[in-house]
Amino acid sequence: MNVLVTGGAGYIGSHAVKALAEAGHIPVVLDTLEHGHAKAVGDAELILGNVLDHELVARVCRQFAIEAVMHFAAYIEVGESMAVPMKYYANNTMSALSLLKTMQESGIERFVFSSTAAVYGQPDAIPVPEDAPTRPVNVYGHSKLLVEQTCSWLARHTPFRYAALRYFNASGAHADGVIGEDHRPESHLIPLVLRTALGKREAVHIFGDDYDTSDGTCVRDYIHVWDLAKAHIRAMEYLADGGESGAFNLGTGNGYSVMEIVECARRVSGAPIPVKVMPRRAGDPASLVADPGRAERVFGWRAECSDLGSIVGSAWKWQSAHPDGYSLD
Ligand SMILES: NC(=O)c1ccc[n+]([C@@H]2O[C@H](COP(=O)([O-])OP(=O)(O)OC[C@H]3O[C@@H](n4cnc5c(N)ncnc54)[C@H](O)[C@@H]3O)[C@@H](O)[C@H]2O)c1
Incomplete structure (x- = not known):
């Protein structure tokens, strides 16, 4: 089409x-x-x-x-x-x-x-x-x-x-490492964590560590x-x-906490990635996880490459090859 x-x-x-x-x-x-x-x-x-x-x-x-x-x-x-x-x-x-x-x-x-x-x-x-x-x-x-x-x-x-x-x-990013996430400003957790791994930011800000979740940080899908x-x-x-x-x-249908993302990024990048706990942000739910069943039942879609290792690994491949996003290509 x-x-x-x-x-x-x-x-x-x-x-x-x-x-x-x-x-x-x-x-x-x-x-x-x-x-x-x-x-x-x-x-x-x-x-x-x-x-x-x-x-x-x-x-x-x-x-x-x-x-x-x-x-x-x-x-x-x-x-x-x-x-x-x-x-x-x-x-x-x-x-x-x-x-x-x-x-x-x-x-x-x-x-x-x-x-x-x-x-x-x-x-x-x-x-x-x-x-x-x-x-x-x-x-x-x-x-x-x-x-x-x-x-x-x-x-x-x-x-x-x-x-x-x-x-x-x-x-995440495409496996070829040629296209990826380059938002300006960037507000999404994984690129911010990886930029910290690259030394472009001092620390990852974690907004609240006293939520009712396994480690106190917010859980997302x-x-x-x-x-x-x-x-x-x-x-x-x-x-x-x-x-x-x-x-x-x-x-x-699976959630990961902010700290689990940081820990995965530390493993993938080998960098220490400092964190700084900040006050909670208004309106952030403790946990937000999808029931993705309808897309599978109705049009046969389910996530196939969304395990945390593939997400953070592909994002790191893009981010480390393009520390300034698309601008230096
Ligand atoms: N990134 C996420 O996690 C996320 C989550 C939920 C929903 N979404 C939705 O997915 C869509 C894409 O998000 P993204 O992260 O790729 O954002 P993005 O900013 O990278 O992409 C949006 C694109 O739209 C273009 N654009 C904006 N307004 C336009 C207009 N009026 N006419 C023509 N082009 C215009 C921008 O130049 C940009 O290239 C958005 O609708 C967003 O609301 C994103």
């Missing part, structure tokens, strides 16, 4: 672009490069532009005979979403709605959406199934939930079909970015085969 990949120059989108090409599909990337990297796109077609540009998106859909859309483009910083909420409603919600309108006008009916575990907020029970209440505790999560809800209404009343993929903690990429292809092909719309958790 010819697939429009918005945000395809970003971390997760660039892995999906690679997976699409490997699976015989033709990815066409639309990205502003505000947070993305042209080098991450490889040989795929890269259109420089904004999802909010209705005319451009319509033209790209026509020119490349687009049959499905994977929508990764968004802002991703939870803290910033609370400080400047409209930036997030504009870029995450309004741009997605504009894209959905263009898709409808262009007769494109399949949509794979980058949603997030942040739609759940503070879950009542772990692991979290998809029918758990959606009560985001930040603007970022709400900006995504609004898109899911719009998709749900469209799917009920038009031929449109979608998969909202609720990622837990995306991590880390999912390898390559497993995420493959889930997008499964979901898109499932929709193309007439599959029903819905939301799907993408996680492993």
Whole structure:
């Protein structure tokens, strides 16, 4: 299929672009490069532009005979979403709605959406199934939930079909070591830990060590970015085969604590990696782990390379070969 990949120059989108090409599909990337990297796109077609540009998106859909859309483009910083909420409603919600309108006008009916575990907020029970209440505790999560809800209404009343993929903690890098995580600013734990291993940061800040978890630090479900990429292809092909719309958790069902990540990174890198315990951050649940069963039952996806050693090992391969991200290539 010819697939429009918005945000395809970003971390997760660039892995999906690679997976699409490997699976015989033709990815066409639309990205502003505000947070993305042209080098991450490889040989795929890269259109420089904004999802909010209705005319451009319509033209790209026509020119490349687009049959499905994977929508990764968004802002991703939870803290910033609370400080400047409209930036997030504009870029995450309004741009997605504009894209959905263009898709409808262009007769494109399949949509794979980058949603997030942040739609759940503070879950009542772990692991979290998809029918758990959606009560985001930040603007970022709400900006995504609004898109899911719009998709749900469209799917009920038009031929449109979608998969909202609720990622837990995306991590790791492609095994070739050529593409990986390069967020600016970086707020994700594993790259921060590995930058500390490289001596680029003094210590890993651990926000709270008195949670009700095995070692007192927060527990999260880390999912390898390559497993995420493959889930997008499964979901898109499932929709193309007439599959029903819905939301799907993408996680492993296993949680690791912050300290377990640090210890794994110490083993992989051989570096001491100092840590500094800081006060808890408001809104951080002690534990957030997916029930990933629905994606397996419905479209046959399960995580295959998300054991902690593969995640941290692949991230270290990328990070140690590119200590300044894409900039020095
Ligand atoms: N990284 C995670 O752990 C995680 C977890 C849950 C959900 N997500 C979601 O996955 C998606 C991708 O995340 P990522 O980590 O790859 O982020 P990223 O910042 O690396 O990639 C996003 C890309 O979208 C582009 N972009 C942003 N707004 C745009 C616009 N209006 N038009 C065109 N391009 C635009 C950026 O330039 C960037 O290349 C996001 O939607 C994010 O909310 C990420």
